[in-house]
Structure formats: structure tokens, C-alpha cells
Amino acid sequence: MTTQQYLDTLARELGFLKPDERGEVIADYTEHFASALENGESPERVISRLGSPKSVAQEYKLARRVQKAEAKPGLKSVARAVGSVALLSVYNALVIAPLYIAGVLTLVAFYAAAFSVMLAAAAGVLALILNVELLRYVQASFGFSNLAVVMMLVAAAAVGGELFIFTRVFGRWFFKGMAALARRLSGKKGESK
Amino acid sequence: MNSQFKKGVLDLVVLAMLEKKDRYGFELVSMISTRIDIAERTIYPLLKRFRDDGLVSTYLGESALGPARRYYRLESEGVKALTALRDDWKEFSANVNALLEEAGNDDSAIS
Numbered sequence: 001m002t003t004q005q006y007l008d009t010l011a012r013e014l015g016f017l018k019p020d021e022r023g024e025v026i027a028d029y030t031e032h033f034a035s036a037l038e039n040g041e042s043p044e045r046v047i048s049r050l051g052s053p054k055s056v057a058q059e060y061k062l063a064r065r066v067q068k069a070e071a072k073p074g075l076k077s078v079a080r081a082v083g084s085v086a087l088l089s090v091y092n093a094l095v096i097a098p099l100y101i102a103g104v105l106t107l108v109a110f111y112a113a114a115f116s117v118m119l120a121a122a123a124g125v126l127a128l129i130l131n132v133e134l135l136r137y138v139q140a141s142f143g144f145s146n147l148a149v150v151m152m153l154v155a156a157a158a159v160g161g162e163l164f165i166f167t168r169v170f171g172r173w174f175f176k177g178m179a180a181l182a183r184r185l186s187g188k189k190g191e192s193k
Numbered sequence: 194m195n196s197q198f199k200k201g202v203l204d205l206v207v208l209a210m211l212e213k214k215d216r217y218g219f220e221l222v223s224m225i226s227t228r229i230d231i232a233e234r235t236i237y238p239l240l241k242r243f244r245d246d247g248l249v250s251t252y253l254g255e256s257a258l259g260p261a262r263r264y265y266r267l268e269s270e271g272v273k274a275l276t277a278l279r280d281d282w283k284e285f286s287a288n289v290n291a292l293l294e295e296a297g298n299d300d301s302a303i304s
Contacts, residue, residue: 021241024251028218028237031262035219049226049233059238067245 003033003043006053013057016064025060062088066179066186073175075104081182092185096178103174110167118160124153203235205282208267208275211249217262240265248274 001009007026014022029050036046050056062084069081082100086093127135128149139149206225210216216224222236243249248271253261267275 024244025237025241027263028240031217032219032222032237035217035262039219039223051234056234056238059235060241063238063242067242 001047006047010053010056013053014060016061062186066183069179069182073179078175078178081179085182085185096181096185100178103178107167107171107174110163114160114163114167117156117163121153121157121160203239205278207236207239208271208278211265211267212275215264215266217264243271
């Protein structure tokens, strides 16, 4: 591979970067080859030490995904960073991937719980307004007044709402934490030949 | 030495080399790679990250022959990061050294 081929391939592999960023990276490597040549090093030697354009590009991709996840920690951005980091080594995959999946499942469960409580409260209000027979029956058998039913429904709605807010806060904290973990683990690459 | 370890300290090394003097990419690579062999493939991505995070800035400078060189300059954010990393490193290496010494003394029982 000639220097020009190397740089062209690298530019192609760096397609995920913005053009000006890509230009800067290519400038870094162009300069590196030129300086090495001045130093009497052959392009082959430089290439063998840098690694393939693909592996170089992967390094940038990983860094970018981690940066994005940190800047805007969300389900998708963090999943991408976690995926990239998990691919680096078995150790990373075993640490970060199960943690992420467990966290997301926990979030889903909490959201589902919050929604069902709120839904139940809404259904109760509807039953009260429509004067549903079942509600009247339950009311009569427990001896609940209308006021008691309304208060219970309000309480249920409040609990559902709080659970919802709690889940949101936990979610933000979780995605932020996972992004930070991805950053820490992004330096942990397995022994590359 | 394994490369996870080296990659971790490379941030510190690169920032430290920029503390006294602005340097260009190849200069950093050749200075560091004489002692740490993964330097060549990791320094440019690392420099880009520093640039994105505002730890360093770049400018084009003259070179005796050949194209202009891009110099890296440490910014105040970079100085902060360097100080923090250096403190961490000092504490960590002092602790490791102390442990290695203790491990060498058979009679140093846990008190």
C-alpha cells in the first residue's frame, strides 16, 4: 500500500466524521508520513506501526461514540457507545453489556409499573363518572364513601406520578453513569498485536 | 506490559510533554514511542479527543523543509487535566511502590 492509498482508504473509513474533522485527521496523518520520511523511515514501516486504515478509523469511531454518549446520554447514544466498547475485549463485553441490559430492563419495568398505576387511577375515575356497577358493588361491600374512593384514586395517581418521576431521574443517572463507564473502558483494549 | 495500562497513562504523558513547549504530532509520537510502544497508533486519536474537549488547541507553524506543521498547545483546561492526572499518578505509583517494598519484606506482617 502506498502512502496515498493509505490516506485515501483512511479518509473513506472516516466517513462518519464531519468533513472538516476528517480533514484535520487526514492532515495529522499526512504530516506524520512526511515527517517520518524526512526522518528516513519508509512508508511501509510507518504503515506497519500505525495499523490498517480500518483499525485507525475504528479508534476514532469509538472515541466519537463515547463522546456523543457523554454529551447526550440517552438510550440510543449510550447503547452505541456500550456496543463499541464491548467489542474491544471480552472483559469489557462481560462487564458493560450485561450491566446495560439489566439497567434498561429495570427502567422498562419501573415505567410499566408507573404507567399501570396511573392507568388504574384513570380507569377508577372513569368508572366513578360513568357510575359503573362493579365500582358501586365494591364500594358497598367495603363501605367506602364517594369521597374515600376519590381520595384513593388521587393517591394512586400521585404514587404513579412519583414513580414515573423517580424512574426518569434514575434513567438519567443510569445513562450518564453508563456513558462514564464506557469512557473508562474505552481505554481498555485487548492486547493488539 | 499490557496495553490497557499504557493507554491509561498516555493521556498524562502527552499533556506533560506539552506543558513546557508546543509540539507537533510526529515529535510527540517519536519521543513517546521510544519508551512506550503503542504510542504510534493511539496518539493521533488521543490528540483529536483533547482538541474536541478543549484541552489543547492547534496552530500551523513553519518547518525547515516540507509542509507546515500543526503544533499542539496546552490550554488552561489541559493544565487542569494535567494537574489532576499527575496527582493521581503520583499517589498511585507511590502506593504501588510501597506495596512492592512491603511484599519484599517477608516479616512485614499485617498489624
